[in-house]
Amino acid sequence: MMKEIDLTIPPEHINDSCYIKKLVLEKTKKEPGHIKILKRSIDARHKPVYRLKVAVYAGQEPEKEKFPAFKNVSVGKNVFIAGAGPAGLFAALRLLQMGIKPVIFERGKDIDSRKKDIKALDSSKKLLNPDSNYCFGEGGAGTFSDGKLYTRAVKRGKPHQVLSLLVQHGATPDILIDSRPHIGSDALPGVIKSIRKTIITHGGQINFNSRITSVTVKEDKMVSITLNEEELLPCTALIFATGHSSAGTYRMLQEQGVELETKPFAVGVRVEHSQQLINSIQYGSSPRPEGLPPASYVLKSSFGGRGVYSFCMCPGGMIIPASTDKGELVLNGMSPSGRDLPFANSAIVASVSEKDFGTGVFDGLKFREKIEREAFNVTGSLIAPAQRLTDFVSGEISKTLPSCSYVPGVTSFPIAKLFPHYVTEALIKSFEDFGKKMKGFLSSEAAVLAPETRTSSPVRIPRSRTTLMHPGAEGLFPCGEGAGFSGGILSSALDGMKCAQAAQNFI
Ligand SMILES: Cc1cc2nc3c(=O)[nH]c(=O)nc-3n(C[C@H](O)[C@H](O)[C@H](O)COP(=O)(O)OP(=O)(O)OC[C@H]3O[C@@H](n4cnc5c(N)ncnc54)[C@H](O)[C@@H]3O)c2cc1C
Structure with a gap:
């Protein structure tokens, strides 16, 4: 049997399991078996206290977090993804769950190489690499971000799915219970590397130093992309998650006839x-x-x-x-x-x-x-x-x-x-x-x-509410913050998963 109760804890006792057990006993009048914290928040309206929602179990173990399984996708259908930020990476994880091969093209570098460029940027005050910086590279703007993980955009999907995937890839389990979850810029790179490992070991692809320099649409259908102005690849399904800092990418889309707002x-x-x-x-x-x-x-x-x-x-x-x-x-x-x-x-x-x-x-x-x-x-x-x-x-x-x-x-x-x-x-x-x-x-x-100046995108790449495809380009799925459909890590990741689902229905 399981019962949920609310507790108020003085801050100095928040990590004291005996104190919490005593409070549960006082409230339920029964010796608790297992106690699991479900939600934790700080109420600082008066003297600050923690508010907890806990599950109290009698005669049964608390359920463990169930992580999703990923399929081997080495052979079979694929979907291209532009950008390895939260939207692109979570689109890839969702595709793996559905048995579809994600092929990511990211203009920037892997995290370790990116760290060197960021160090040079900080110390030189000038040495900016336009493909590798605080916003561009593996993990996108989310990698060296603060890693605050809340969103009001719950309509976009279930935030718990993203938080759970982050924990599966090494983030602290505290993010599953905190009302204001936070990972931190020192811990995020490890989580992103672990996501890369999942994608690659299951047969997906991440191509770094691969900027999409052209998107070709013919008769209102995605036909091909060009990488680094030289390599042409046929492409019928593209999740376009290039963030809102890539001004040149917006201009390229418009030159190719993709309508923007x-x-x-x-x-x-x-x-x-x-x-x-x-x-x-x-x-x-x-x-x-x-x-x-x-x-x-x-x-x-x-x-x-x-x-x-x-x-x-x-x-x-x-x-x-x-x-x-x-x-x-x-x-x-x-x-x-x-x-x-x-x-x-x-x-x-x-x-x-x-x-x-x-x-x-x-x-x-x-x-x-x-x-x-x-x-x-x-x-x-x-x-x-x-x-x-x-x-x-x-x-x-x-x-x-x-x-x-x-x-x-x-x-x-x-x-x-x-x-x-x-x-x-x-x-x-x-x-x-x-x-x-x-x-x-x-x-x-x-x-x-x-x-x-970059709290959100100044441009929207329109998409249909039902198919999530651009109205003038079948197979093009505008996604994440750069397309104007999310703001922040969590909502961008949710939007990535939503676009992956839509791409599955299309291919
Ligand atoms: C310093 C900093 C701190 C932040 N802190 C937080 C925070 O605490 N909490 C929060 O919720 N949000 C935070 N944000 C915002 C958050 O990081 C973004 O909202 C989120 O990363 C957007 O995700 P995205 O995948 O849509 O785009 P992005 O993360 O911007 O990823 C887009 C990716 O596409 C790549 N790309 C661009 N153009 C091309 C192209 N033509 N071809 C191939 N690849 C391309 C880029 O290199 C980039 O890697 C922070 C941002 C910054 C910069």
Whole structure:
């Protein structure tokens, strides 16, 4: 017999199984057999506590997590996949489950080679490889990401399926129970390598250094792809999951006659505080109470009908250069599994739409590129324009800058100059609002770095709701964040699995 009960646990007892057992006994009035934690969340509305949902078993063992089986697909039908990010890799895993051979083409390198390019990028402030960087290469933008794994897009599928596959490939089982699961940029590469091993040992293929430079559609049907401008391959089913950083790929698609659409997105800055300050604001004490993780926050506001919100908040993390082309500067954030670095950073972005940048297919993309290029041109390198938060809000140039985590370095610059006035105005008003919501947030010791421009895609590759194929290209399955159908690791992975399912119905 199994019974589910809810428990409230003081943080200092969260890892104390005797304490939890005692609480179960008090609640059920029976000596528990096995106890399994099903869900774990932090309630910090008052004095922070953990809320647990536990299953209490009498006379039976808890069920173990059931991992899916993969078939050997060395012979038989195949489906091509463009991009080895979360969408592409999870499409491949789903195809393996269904007995179909995934053949992945990824413009970047395998993780170990990619790590070397990232090291060179961080230290040189300039040496950017347009095929191998924080966004491109094995695992896509998900590899050196923060690895936060939540989504509100549950309509896209069952998040548990993705979390379970991640655990099957070496991620901590905590992600199956935490309300805000997190893997960390140090642990993600191992998980991605393990996924590669599954794909290859079951007969699938991953081709690195293989950029799709042309997609040929004839009579509204996928016909072929070209790799690296030289190798032509016949192709009738292609899951197209190239992410939203590959501007050249969007342009290539349009040149090949594949219809695209513009879409709203968001631009803004990264704000960074000391983690201690965020802990004391959120938990009311610093150092943080025993048993609680480094604190995070979620903030939202609006100004003149424009939404402004925090995005990809990284407690105990660092800001990184996420540029993918020479001559552009883009920032993002990540954190290791322990979230034990001294800083807390988050994107604070304002939504922008066709009303701001125009209705042309690439007007949003051009708007993004202009900001990124101007930010790069401030120093002609990946050194980031920065200001003290209070100076950004009051419109003053910072004479000195607080220390921050961004390895290539920062330079004092009036960040307002990088954005249209309506974006700056919305950001400033929202920072004032956030300062009221979180006392101490609007601090002169906080740094603002710019720009954060890649929270979501500025372009959509349309697809049919039923077949998931492009309306003008049978066999082409626009997929993941770059196609405009997901945002983040979990929803991109779910979309990959959904496209794999649709491809199975097609081939
Ligand atoms: C630093 C950082 C931190 C992040 N942190 C988080 C987080 O904590 N949680 C979260 O949910 N999300 C996070 N994200 C966002 C998340 O990584 C993306 O939403 C997700 O990776 C999108 O998945 P995708 O597969 O659609 O695209 P991508 O991950 O962008 O993968 C696309 C792949 O396609 C390849 N490609 C591009 N063009 C071509 C071509 N023409 N031919 C062949 N291959 C091509 C690219 O090299 C890339 O590997 C973070 C992103 C970054 C950069």
